[in-house]
Amino acid sequence: MDSIGMSCIKYLLFLFNLLFAISGIVILTVGIMVQNMFSNYSFLMEEKMFSLSLIFIIIGIFIFIVAFFGCCGAIKESNYMLMTFAGLLCLIFVMEAVGGIAGYMKKDDLNQMLEMKMNHSLSLSKTNIYHKKTWNALQFDFSCCGVNSFTDWFKQRNANGSLPPTCCPLLPMGEDCAEGNSRAKVSKRGCLPALASTLEHNVFGIIIFGLLVGFIQFIGVIFACCMSRSIRKYETV
Structure with missing residues (x-):
């Protein structure tokens, strides 16, 4: 495990998890801000709108926990933890994709x-x-x-x-x-039109941020799989 390549992957994965944890905090903050922003207009909004912000809060917390789990896997060089981390990343990615598609299909009903x-x-x-x-x-x-x-x-x-x-x-x-x-x-x-414009603007920003987070997750899965593969090779030597 002393190879330069393995060390690079390890520290890149650690850096990725730091960025991933920050993205989780940002998603959590967005969920809280949406809750506070539209709390004064609760009678004008469907309960689903507030459920969406609650989902953002839950996903933000979950991402932060997964990022911490990934950091532990990288530091301990645990094959099991890294593969579990990669699986959780894929699960989050699927959840985000399903939520994004559902939101896009419902936008015309807004x-x-x-x-x-x-x-x-x-x-x-x-x-x-x-x-x-x-x-x-x-x-x-x-x-x-x-x-x-x-x-x-x-x-x-x-x-x-x-x-x-x-x-x-x-x-x-x-x-x-x-x-x-x-x-x-x-x-x-x-x-x-004033409220709809504000909502659509926020949704557009969320979509852009979601694409960025999805790209970070994809890179994280690659790093985790590469490091896990290197660990398995080392263990069989």
């Missing part, structure tokens, strides 16, 4: 799902304080108004021609939104 949930939530915002707070937070954070347009508020039951103050963020305190000259200060952008 706008339809959001619009249905947002219209339902908007209809309840007059009588339900939680839905009202959700819409105030959404319209303030994204500088938007209504689902597709501020006119969505006028379609609601008991609409009196006014809009929530968060639809007019530039309006001085005390003035009624959408009355008289204040109509020009109403946010014209609907919250559906």
Whole structure:
């Protein structure tokens, strides 16, 4: 085991596992950030969206544990640990591929799902304080108004021609939104395209990062198999 080539593979595998552990921490962080980012809009989102962020958290923790296992295998030069590590990497890769394909196939349903949930939530915002707070937070954070347009508020039951103050963020305190000259200060952008654009942008970033992690995993499997093969040859000598 004193060959230069074997030592290079050993330290490259160790370096790989360091990068892999960092990627696990990043995935864990992304899951937590998604949970926090959209927690104020929980009434507008399907439970599956929050389940997805929870899956990211679990995968991030799992990747970190697997990376630690790989480091131990490389340091101890254990054939069993290295082959187990390679198998776990392949399992993670398959899980990520299945999740990525499923997410890509469902992406066209995103706008339809959001619009249905947002219209339902908007209809309840007059009588339900939680839905009202959700819409105030959404319209303030994204500088938007209504689902597709501020006119969505006028379609609601008991609409009196006014809009929530968060639809007019530039309006001085005390003035009624959408009355008289204040109509020009109403946010014209609907919250559906604003929220959908943010979600799609995040999904694109996740896909790029997933491809990078997949490439790192592929390299890791190669290193682990090479080192395991060298160990078996040494043990048979």
